[in-house]
Amino acid sequence: MVDAIVLGDSWSWPAAMSIDLVEIRSRMPSYNPNSNIEDSIQWLPSFNGNYSASSALASLRAHHPLVPWFKLVWFPQYIPRMSFIVWMAVRGRLSTLDRIHKYDPRAVTTCVLCNSHLESHAHLFFECLCSRASWTQLLNYCGSPWNGLCWNDFIIWASTHWRGNTPIIVAMKLCLGVAVYRIWKERNCCIFEGTKRTSLVVALSIIDTIRCRLSSINLKGHPPIALNWNVNAN
Ligand SMILES: [Zn+2]
Incomplete structure (x- = not known):
């Protein structure tokens, strides 16, 4: 759970890190949690933060230049x-x-x-x-x-x-x-x-x-x- 790694207005990572936690930590944003702001969920691959199937597909597939044909x-x-x-x-x-x-x-x-x-x-x-x-x-x-x-x-x-x-x-x-x-x-x-x-x-x-x-x-x-x-x- 997210609250397991939050302590006040800072991150509190457990001493024993699993591979999954190391992966999550490497992808964490640089800012600290703010206890004065209500939590919200955002889907980062989309422009407006909302999830959509098209944005999920776009984030998963590799992008290549258009072929001439x-x-x-x-x-x-x-x-x-x-x-x-x-x-x-x-x-x-x-x-x-x-x-x-x-x-x-x-x-x-x-x-x-x-x-x-x-x-x-x-x-x-x-x-x-x-x-x-x-x-x-x-x-x-x-x-x-x-x-x-x-x-x-x-x-x-x-x-x-x-x-x-x-x-x-x-x-x-x-x-x-x-x-x-x-x-x-x-x-x-x-x-x-x-x-x-x-x-x-x-x-x-x-x-x-x-x-x-x-x-x-x-x-x-x-x-x-x-x-x-x-x-x-x-
Ligand atoms: Zn023939």
């Missing part, structure tokens, strides 16, 4: 489950076959979508013929033709050029999120369920998701986005 992944209209996969992909943390092979040398590493290349983040999301076909159609819609960049360079390029909250920027960010999510899901279905669809069907699925999302969001100061998808199904 932050707003590419997290923006007001983002789709949580899809942005989570993009976040994992940008950080290279999805369990692609090249990563699995590092701890399981028996694991097959050939991309299941094209059956011809090592499956890595760069290959799966940008270099694979299946995903490239989807990207070509999506980027054409966005008026941003295929620029030939690799996955890592594309993320840097998009972080620089896709700024703001205009309808077309939002549409492109959603394209990124939906495309990455759908390609990852397509790859998982292929591995775990044995199903495989053509790149055009995948692209149509991606476009349909984006169409639904764009029609349901409200962009401040902009009229609803008029969609004119023109994907050749032949």
